[in-house]
Amino acid sequence: MAKISNTEKKIMPFLEPIIAEKNLELVDLEFVKEGANWYLRVYIDKEGGVDIDDCEGVSRALEAGLDAGDPIEQAYILEVSSPGIDRPLKKEADFEKYRGEIIDIKLYKARDGQKQYQGKLLGLENGAISIEYEGNLVITFEQKEVAAVRLAVIF
Known part of the structure; x- marks a missing residue:
């Protein structure tokens, strides 16, 4: 299955405790370049599914945690969302x-x-x-x- 990048490995320790603290599951993570921009996409879930408030709460907490630790060298756009109905199976x-x-x-x-x-x-x-x-x-x-x-x- 698709390999996890070094950047993704580096930021995992910042993400997992923040997401777990909110009683959510980290489903998937992508750090990809599309056009001129880099995107950090974080997919979260919980029993019964996530809503916009879950995504917003995680986004705000991750922004603060990632800004403080600064594990990513280049500028990027953070996106937090549900994995969708076609959820990837990785773990x-x-x-x-x-x-x-x-x-x-x-x-x-x-x-x-x-x-x-x-x-x-x-x-x-x-x-x-x-x-x-x-x-x-x-x-x-x-x-x-x-x-x-x-x-x-x-x-």
């Missing part, structure tokens, strides 16, 4: 929590002519993600071949 706890749910898996390199799979999450074990595919087939993917895993959005 071992995510794979346990969403076992039995339908997920989308995107691979770095095609397998059997496909780079994307959808199926019921069976679990993560020993670095391998297993899904029930097309109703009865079980397919296992090594984490190193997986670019992204998200909850599927089915209408």
